[in-house]
Amino acid sequence: MQPRRISILGVGLLGGSIGLALRSRAKDCQITGYGHRKSTLDAALQIKAIDQGYDQLAPAVAGADLVILCTPVGLIRSLLAEIGPLLAPGAIVTDVGSTKRSIVEAAEQSLPPTAHFVGSHPMAGSEKRGVQYSRADLYDGALCIITPTPRSNPDALNQVESFWRLLGMKTCHLSPQEHDRRLADISHLPHALAAALISVQDDPTLALAGKGFLDVTRIAAGDGALWRDILIDNRDNVRQSIAKLQQELEMLQSLLEPDQAQMLQAWLDEAAQRREGMREKNG
């Protein structure tokens, strides 16, 4: 898809990076941004992530053939309800939210039949926040999970997929339910664990942290409000992921004996091998 007029609702790191990426990869595309704060819109304009910035939704989405919701997860549902009456006929709508079930459900309920929603989760980001950290290559080479449902318009699905590929992303499809279940394990649990691992340290111990600890906890420096919304929105899956990890830790406790050394090593070796099989990513 080569959109002619794109509307980015929420110009933070993710929205701003879409603007920059699009500008470097697509010709003749008007990029409109929507945000609450004038300072954010000004910063987005200054780095040329957007062509026009609005603090009102109506002018921001007017005439857009592609609307991308880039606000934190907790704001996407109310935004979907608000933009419904404002969308051009045939407009395609997607989002960048880290959870998908509740967002896709809200979109299918609140958007008019003349608009076509397809949920997306581009798996790119940073623990840094704000449009000033936007990068034209943030999405390049990363994976975007697209979450169609039986109600998705096939042409809209194709166009959303083409759009992320235009930005350099690899794509795959999962149902919103499967997305949320798998992401609880691979993303939401690690985030919660990184925060928990910091919380259990006292300050003198934290002062002894080496490079390994810094790696393990880097994602915990993210935005608390953003992750609050993700963890609560996906809480049934996150609870199960935590429970699974707790069972694994119980099992590990039983391996911490000299006569279990062989089993412990096998457990560590398997984890090491699976980790070594994973490709390191840039960014």
Added chain:
Amino acid sequence: MQPRRISILGVGLLGGSIGLALRSRAKDCQITGYGHRKSTLDAALQIKAIDQGYDQLAPAVAGADLVILCTPVGLIRSLLAEIGPLLAPGAIVTDVGSTKRSIVEAAEQSLPPTAHFVGSHPMAGSEKRGVQYSRADLYDGALCIITPTPRSNPDALNQVESFWRLLGMKTCHLSPQEHDRRLADISHLPHALAAALISVQDDPTLALAGKGFLDVTRIAAGDGALWRDILIDNRDNVRQSIAKLQQELEMLQSLLEPDQAQMLQAWLDEAAQRREGMREKNG
């Protein structure tokens, strides 16, 4: 301390990096290496991490004023028993083990009164293994925890501390007991958690991993046998660290409700702030 003849027992990544660092920072120091495998000794000689390599302990420690045990934790105790009769009078002995109580205890029991042991834990390393990954700057800027006891010789303590500082390290002192307790929290628990976090993933989910997951689990790619020994040697403390984390996860489960959103955010924000206050380290 400017050692004139140093003996490195175990020339892997840590031992080899000591050799390289010493060569770039100390003049006229003979560096002797001990290792089981001829290929390892040859590789260490080739990168000039050592001047002579031996597969026998007697020539490796003969005449050394400083002996550094750089084998995995599980081998250090038996090595201490073996080198006792071979050490030159007045020799200072230290080690790089990630646990300290059992090593310091073994050293104080098995070394002759004419030798002086002071335990060290230079907090530098890599998930890579082998002398070929040695780097002259591996220790530069990192922290070395030195673990004297009431029986430690004050002059030997000073000399060991000066040695690590010569390699560019910052130093601090903890008792072996306090070292093991704090390291269980800040190092051994994170390692176990990183492995557990991989173990709970199925393969299709692992394929969805983003940069954050790669960061969190990077240390799990380490040497299984090495970490088996560390976790088992320090199992009483590691058990308590795991139990503390399990309690934190129980508490987190109770925060995963919409009416607990404010508490959840406060918990996430505090972890984020503490993480942001930590200095990122090179390497």
